[in-house]
Amino acid sequence: MLKLRVIPTLLFDGFTLVKGKNFASWRTVSALIQQVQIYVLRGVDEMILLDINSTNNDSAVNHKLINEITENIFMPFTVGGGVKKINDINILLKNGADKVSINTAAYYDKNFIKEAVRTFGSQCIVISIDYKKVNGEDLVFTNSGKKNTGKNLYEYLSEINELNIGEVLLTSIDRDGTMEGYDIDVIKKANSILKTPVIASGGAKDYSDMLNLINSTKVTAIAAASIYHFKNQTPKLAKIFLKNNGIKVRE
Amino acid sequence: MLNSEKNILIIDYQIGNVSSVINAVKKLGYKVKLSNKKDEFNKASHLILPGVGSFEAGMTNIVKSGIKDIIIDYVINKKIPILGICLGMQLFATEGSENAKGNQNKTVTKGLNLIEGEVIKLESKSEKLPHIGWNTVNFKEKNHLNKDLDPSRDFYFVHSYCFKCKNDSEVLATTNYGSIFTSIIKKNNIYGMQFHPEKSLDKGLTLLKNFLEINA
Numbered sequence: 001m002l003k004l005r006v007i008p009t010l011l012f013d014g015f016t017l018v019k020g021k022n023f024a025s026w027r028t029v030s031a032l033i034q035q036v037q038i039y040v041l042r043g044v045d046e047m048i049l050l051d052i053n054s055t056n057n058d059s060a061v062n063h064k065l066i067n068e069i070t071e072n073i074f075m076p077f078t079v080g081g082g083v084k085k086i087n088d089i090n091i092l093l094k095n096g097a098d099k100v101s102i103n104t105a106a107y108y109d110k111n112f113i114k115e116a117v118r119t120f121g122s123q124c125i126v127i128s129i130d131y132k133k134v135n136g137e138d139l140v141f142t143n144s145g146k147k148n149t150g151k152n153l154y155e156y157l158s159e160i161n162e163l164n165i166g167e168v169l170l171t172s173i174d175r176d177g178t179m180e181g182y183d184i185d186v187i188k189k190a191n192s193i194l195k196t197p198v199i200a201s202g203g204a205k206d207y208s209d210m211l212n213l214i215n216s217t218k219v220t221a222i223a224a225a226s227i228y229h230f231k232n233q234t235p236k237l238a239k240i241f242l243k244n245n246g247i248k249v250r251e
Numbered sequence: 252m253l254n255s256e257k258n259i260l261i262i263d264y265q266i267g268n269v270s271s272v273i274n275a276v277k278k279l280g281y282k283v284k285l286s287n288k289k290d291e292f293n294k295a296s297h298l299i300l301p302g303v304g305s306f307e308a309g310m311t312n313i314v315k316s317g318i319k320d321i322i323i324d325y326v327i328n329k330k331i332p333i334l335g336i337c338l339g340m341q342l343f344a345t346e347g348s349e350n351a352k353g354n355q356n357k358t359v360t361k362g363l364n365l366i367e368g369e370v371i372k373l374e375s376k377s378e379k380l381p382h383i384g385w386n387t388v389n390f391k392e393k394n395h396l397n398k399d400l401d402p403s404r405d406f407y408f409v410h411s412y413c414f415k416c417k418n419d420s421e422v423l424a425t426t427n428y429g430s431i432f433t434s435i436i437k438k439n440n441i442y443g444m445q446f447h448p449e450k451s452l453d454k455g456l457t458l459l460k461n462f463l464e465i466n467a
Contacts, residue, residue: 003405067270074278093270197383251405
């Protein structure tokens with residue numbers, strides 16, 4: 001049986017790992033390489049590394065760094081940030097990424113995604129979506145949460161279903177870094193619309209919140225960052241808690 | 252043969268991410284080469300056919316690289332152990348069928364035909380595709396490949412298609428995702444894993460090591 005994936009998100013600013021709140025007020029949390037090693041020891045199932053400045057600096061995430069990280073890590077690793085060309089994906093995959101997460105370029109250029117899927121296979125391509133409630137409507141934001149596209153989230157999800165991608169990383173900007181709990185209603189609706197697996201992200205509060213999210217939405221992957229950085233919580237303890245509550249996890 | 256005397260050839264056919272396979276083999280202490288040149292096949296003690304993506308694209312690249320007959324010769328006639336990973340395993344089949352872009356017509360592509368069978372889409376009911384994540388691999392028996400592993404272990408999968416073997420005796424392990432599919436195949440010196448041992452932490456490396464310890 002498929003196991004639930006517990007995934008820490010690593011947000012990188014070009015120098016160090018950071019974590020913010022609502023995609024702003026960034027704080028330095030730790031050095032990247034050391035944090036990766038800690039997560040490996042703590043039994044994570046997979047890792048996601050996103051460079052939060054790449055898109056707005058018009059450059060793709062540093063592949064040399066990815067190479068250094070993945071050289072000794074034999075687990076799934078998703079990388080994103082500023083990816084907008086086929087060659088960006090090619091370079092990241094060659095340097096050890098297994099999946100490439102694409103956000104802004106996916107929104108503006110569907111042909112790019114189609115070509116990426118044709119070239120590398122659907123399983124490599126993750127579309128990352130950041131959304132925010134504006135006047136009661138869930139809208140898609142791009143450029144690391146800086147730009148409101150005005151697009152309805154659910155309309156966008158239906159369009160993504162046509163692209164044959166691997167999975168969707170769905171992040172609530174309103175919940176990001178608040179540790180007030182996952183946006184369960186939206187995640188549930190999104191998961192029922194999408195044909196591909198969803199990685200739920202934004203607002204993780206504690207292990208019970210994770211359990212509640214999984215039971216109410218049936219997602220098979222949950223991402224978190226703040227609770228691992230700022231609270232005494234770890235992916236390993238999360239998995240033990242979930243297992244004790246009937247969720248199948250990797251052992 | 253000592254491990255240090257073995258030459259592991261990762262067959263290069265320009266598809267997917269091979270760096271983790273290379274790193275994993277290096278980590279286990281073997282010499283490793285990524286190539287599609289005939290003299291590298293000649294030196295190889297073990298072959299690995301990695302790959303992700305579509306069956307048709309994979310076979311097209313193998314044919315284009317001019318290595319189809321070389322692979323078959325070294326595996327069937329010279330009995331060099333080969334491990335196919337994910338798409339690499341699927342390409343061992345007689346043929347693969349995929350839904351052509353945007354319509355329901357099936358395109359059928361001939362495979363390497365090293366193990367009789369066909370590659371078809373996973374039969375999922377309510378489950379989403381691709382099948383992504385850690386899932387249990389249930390071994391049908393104990394042998395040199397899983398000698399030091401539990402009969403059921405989690406490994407990392409990412410795929411939408413699976414290998415339907417013609418002969419049940421060539422199925423070494425199965426996995427359940429909506430339906431039961433083949434996760435490891437074996438026929439003589441030919442091994443295939445639907446999951447990614449190079450992405451499955453220490454137990455994945457154990458499987459890889461056990462394969463590399465097989466002597467031709």
